[in-house]
Amino acid sequence: MIAASLMLLLLFVFPMWQITLLAPQYPNGLTMNLWIYKITGDIAAMNILNHYIGMAKITASEFKEFVYFPYVVVFLSLTGLVAAFSKKRSLILIWVIVVIVLGIAGIYDFYLWEYRYGHNLNPNAPIKITGMAYQPPLFGRKELLNFIAYSYPAFGGIAIGISIGLAGIAWILSIIKK
Amino acid sequence: MKQFKIAKKLAIFSALAGLILTISSCGNQAKKEREGFRTSGALAENAAERVYVKPGDYDEFYAFLSGGFSGQVSVYGLPSGRLFKVIPVFAVDAEKGWGFNEETKPMLETSYGFLPWDDSHHPELSQTNGETDGRWLFINGNNTPRIARIDLSTFETVEIIEIPNSGGNHASPFTTQNTEYVFAGTRFGVPYPQEDVAIKEYAKKFKGVLSFIKVDPETGSMNIAFQILMPAFDYDLSHAGKGKSDGWAFFSCYNSEQANTLLEVTASQKDKDFIAAINWKKAEEYLKAGKAHDTPAKYTHNVYDDGTQMATSTMKNSVKVLLPEECPGLVYFLPTPKSPHGVDVDPSGEYIVGNGKLSADMSVHSFTKMLSAIENNEIDTVLFGIPVLKYESVLAGIVKEAGLGPLHTEFDDKGNAYTSFFITSEVVKWKVGTWEILDRASTFYSIGHLMIPGGDTRKPNGKYLVAMNKITKDRFLPTGPEVNQSAQLYDISGDKMKLLLDFPTVGEPHYAQGIEAEKIVPNSRKIFKLEENEHPFKTLSEKDTKVVRDGNTVHVYMTSIRSHFAPDNIEGVKVGDDVYFHVTNLEQDYDVPHGFGMMGARNAELLIMPGQTETLLWKPQKQGVFPFYCTDFCSALHQEMQGYVRVSAKNSNVKLKWSLGE
CATH class of the missing domain: 2.60.40.420 (Cupredoxins -  blue copper proteins)
Known part of the structure; x- marks a missing residue:
């Protein structure tokens, strides 16, 4: 359980999610890394390409989430530790459920964010294709004009999963022990 | 009887047929031989495989070919012969705005003002421990004496320094084994100091200057450390000593007759001209001891700054000059037959090859023998205060009747040397030390320089040889009276040289340098931040x-x-x-x-x-x-x-x- 709690702190060291765009003239791809408090990668290059289809500029200031995500993560980590040391089974269970719920909420937020960028296009954009939206996939692979977009959790996202798994195991072990 | 008749008829017939065949084959002989001149050596299928670099793949080597009268440097891949880039150096290039935009105009400033053109001859890669290090490429401006430095992270010319007291900057630029110096010898004697005198006073008033340009080990920045005032011979080419001969520089010269007209005859009279051996470490001592004369000289130093992205041109006013007669042990002459062109030092640093272009034989000097000849005072005569060592005392061996018109020699990593022969239009492979001729390969046509990647360093890569030919004629589709110069790639990894590829070049390449791509690729810049x-x-x-x-x-x-x-x-x-x-x-x-x-x-x-x-x-x-x-x-x-x-x-x-x- 201690490990599960500390695992979440890895989100400060690794990005949560990664979107990669591949096209012949970008042999190494363009990548965007979503962290809990910033975005990194080839954002400038993506923005330049996106302006042709009228997509809004991706900037850190557009993400209110970056302000409170770190507090949420620290809070979860601390409460996880409290649950661990209290050795109360119910607390562990509550903690796991809260993390899962927040995780789902985060994914839903990510989906909304993708939807917003993919659909709110400037009507004066140079390239307009009727019926075309540019929402990247939530998970997996999708073709968007000349690009193939890939969207997968990065190491930070995997850490959340591991954390949930570890906490779940801790809960089950505590049942067995009893 | 009838049978006999038939037999007789047959005999006559076959004799006639034979005659016709013989005659026609005589005609074919010339045709075949002509074909042979065009294609010999190329085993087509095998060669195609050797030079094929499949789409998207990289070549193993970069080759930097001088542009000659184009004034630029062109960058090729080997073995494919694909052209990657033409780097503007001494000539304006409207395509890249070089010499036209405000940032680069100062790069082409000289003491004569803005010059839009020069003649670039000899590229030279920077070296560390006698091996190419992929940092910089130096190249000479031959017409209005200058040396340029190209930064190999950007493939852009970042510095050009003018060489004063010089005319025809041909023996230039050649680097020492840790790029302490690049040096430059004047091909033309000029009045020293420059003045309005009768040309007939050549022998009296003219001098030939050898310049040593210090290179900053960190930044590559160039600065003329000193010049040596030599007799007005025509200094043709040069190479630094390496390994055991590190600390020395060798310059070939012709026109030791000091002629000033109809040189093709008057400068070809003597049996032997010289290779000048300069002890540059000794020069540093004399410099420290204050032996140099501060001499007024106007020359420009142009530097491009990566930060401000602008070039500045500064006029310099003085240069330090050493006089051989005041500096014993600084310069020796090694007699060398006859009008030597290239002077090339083998990877060990022991052998100094004089490519005597008007001699049937090639003389190779020994560095060890040279040192002992100096020590034992085996001196023939003294010219202009410079001791001339005895030919026999310094000679290591002779490559006998290898061909006609030897110009340049490069080396592989197996103890072999390869010499270009202009007149007989061939590359001759010979063994260093035994001087025995191992192989010869025709070139198409009239080879000048040749290049093996690292072939003038301590660590040659003996896989390929590039011949830079002076005459092209029928090698490519015709393009009117003016045709491209032609380069040829040979496989030299085996006992026999094999012609693999022809490729056209930019301008007229005189010399080239080759380097393993991996020494350059990781440092290549993609953008400016x-x-x-x-x-x-x-x-x-x-x-x-x-x-x-x-x-x-x-x-x-x-x-x-x-x-x-x-x-x-x-x-x-x-x-x-x-x-x-x-x-x-x-x-x-x-x-x-x-x-x-x-x-x-x-x-x-x-x-x-x-x-x-x-x-x-x-x-x-x-x-x-x-x-x-x-x-x-x-x-x-x-x-x-x-x-x-x-x-x-x-x-x-x-x-x-x-x-x-x-």
């Missing part, structure tokens, strides 16, 4: 764009990004203004340059790399509205990347105005 841009007229975002008038001068602070210029509508410019477009390319992605072409501009385009700022001067001459546009196809909306400048009469009241998207 905007935050490192220190150009005084940079514009780092569109909101900072502006147009500023200062009297008759108008500065346009412009940006370019896919797919527009900011601003793209400018009004208030007047006839007679000097309009400076300072265009910053805001892109930060690899291979997204933007060009800038202004209608009626009497210079060239700008070609601006990502993160860079370049400046074009435009002097509008007529009233009207004139378009500008991006010249480098940058994006799907490249054709929309355009704008207008309105030019009003000198006395008009049109206000200065600029905009984008209004």
